[in-house]
Amino acid sequence: MGFLAAGLGAGIIALAAGFGIGMIGKSAVESIARQPEAAGDIRGAMLLTAVFIEGVALIGAIVCILLALGIGQ
Amino acid sequence: MSLILRRVSITIILLLIISPVLLASSVQQETQESSAEQQESEGSSIDVMGKVSDHNYFETPFGYIQLPRIFLADGQFYFYPNTGAALASGDFVETEEGLIHSSGAPVILDLSITSHLIYVWLGLLLTFLITLWASRKYKSGNGRDTEPKGALLNTFEVLFVFIRDEIAKEFIPEKKYKKFVPYLFSIFMAIAFMNILGLMPWAAAATADITVTATLALITFMVTQLNGTKDHWRHVFVFPGVPAWSRIILTPVEILGLFTKPFALAIRLFANMLSGKIMIVSILGLIFIFTDMFGAAVGAGSGIFWVILTAALYFLKALVAFIQAYVFTLLSAVFIGMAVEEEEHDHEETSVARSRDVITQQ
Numbered sequence: 001m002g003f004l005a006a007g008l009g010a011g012i013i014a015l016a017a018g019f020g021i022g023m024i025g026k027s028a029v030e031s032i033a034r035q036p037e038a039a040g041d042i043r044g045a046m047l048l049t050a051v052f053i054e055g056v057a058l059i060g061a062i063v064c065i066l067l068a069l070g071i072g073q
Numbered sequence: 074m075s076l077i078l079r080r081v082s083i084t085i086i087l088l089l090i091i092s093p094v095l096l097a098s099s100v101q102q103e104t105q106e107s108s109a110e111q112q113e114s115e116g117s118s119i120d121v122m123g124k125v126s127d128h129n130y131f132e133t134p135f136g137y138i139q140l141p142r143i144f145l146a147d148g149q150f151y152f153y154p155n156t157g158a159a160l161a162s163g164d165f166v167e168t169e170e171g172l173i174h175s176s177g178a179p180v181i182l183d184l185s186i187t188s189h190l191i192y193v194w195l196g197l198l199l200t201f202l203i204t205l206w207a208s209r210k211y212k213s214g215n216g217r218d219t220e221p222k223g224a225l226l227n228t229f230e231v232l233f234v235f236i237r238d239e240i241a242k243e244f245i246p247e248k249k250y251k252k253f254v255p256y257l258f259s260i261f262m263a264i265a266f267m268n269i270l271g272l273m274p275w276a277a278a279a280t281a282d283i284t285v286t287a288t289l290a291l292i293t294f295m296v297t298q299l300n301g302t303k304d305h306w307r308h309v310f311v312f313p314g315v316p317a318w319s320r321i322i323l324t325p326v327e328i329l330g331l332f333t334k335p336f337a338l339a340i341r342l343f344a345n346m347l348s349g350k351i352m353i354v355s356i357l358g359l360i361f362i363f364t365d366m367f368g369a370a371v372g373a374g375s376g377i378f379w380v381i382l383t384a385a386l387y388f389l390k391a392l393v394a395f396i397q398a399y400v401f402t403l404l405s406a407v408f409i410g411m412a413v414e415e416e417e418h419d420h421e422e423t424s425v426a427r428s429r430d431v432i433t434q435q
Contacts, residue, residue, distance in 0.1 A: 044243070047400075047403075048403070048407070051341070051400050051403070051404065054341065054345075055337040055338075055340065055341045056337075058340055058341055058344035058345065059337070059340050059344075061344055061348065062340060062343075062344055065347075069122070
């Protein structure tokens, strides 16, 4: 069961994080296309936000690793 | 000049392709060792976690170096040059969970030097030496009166100016940023060195250890809180501009937020570095899994594909090593900037205030 939970969890994490980062990328590219002179600022904000999503996703990934290794049983 | 560049890039590509092969051979070695040990268990196993976990020996291309063991047990310190000496002295016996005192008393403190600790020291030492060397160059006038000479000093200056202008000046209020530039720069260099050292096939990235990243995050936490202004603490305990009853919810959330920030900082660096190594060992392990399942020919044939894939992953890891060092420094700067910011009553939108909005929304 631990492996099943870990596999499902990893899949959902990848899905959610991919969606979130995709949204950021979409908005950032759109904004840069609309206002190319602000590309530097937008890139910084994009990276900062992507990093927060990554942090949440990685906490989920760690839970999956712990599940797969059977730690805490 | 272009000839030198071409030579350097060819050397780097060769190194990147060779190092997975070296890693593969060490994985194979370990597989043989573990399969020899565990004949009763089915098949051979690849010790993926063993590649990323901490050890009491230091792995070099020429063999293992046993590291000193230091214990505090039974109210007394014990020093041994290596694990074998600890066992030979008769004071400690080996169990499933490591060494314990032979009288049955628990080991209160295990201060043994481990491989990850060696890599932390190496990273810090390299940072220290390079910074010291560069500061001496600047004192002698090179780079200050003239243009910086030499590739290393130029690289140093580019990195330093990047940390100062793009990270510190951007996120910490103009008046105070100078105080934090040395901290931010040294943490960036140390993390980058630890990550890069972890790219060597026999080495372990010290940052793939939660204790190392937690320590780094703890330092950032201390720097942040010790430099917190009155406004910072007011923001935590008495959130301004909201109805009084909602502070019952907001104050615990804000206090929790103080601790989740360094926690996320530690987990982010740890998980990124750990996953890279696990991925590479797993993909190289597929060679041996295929050999086990379909025979040596298929294993060797598919090996070419896996090694090329691993070489590509190595490029990614080299990139991630710098990105994660940058991200750690960036977030440290953002947190410090939030803490040292003094509220301006003319409501001027600073970049710090904007970044705080991003974080509160998150």
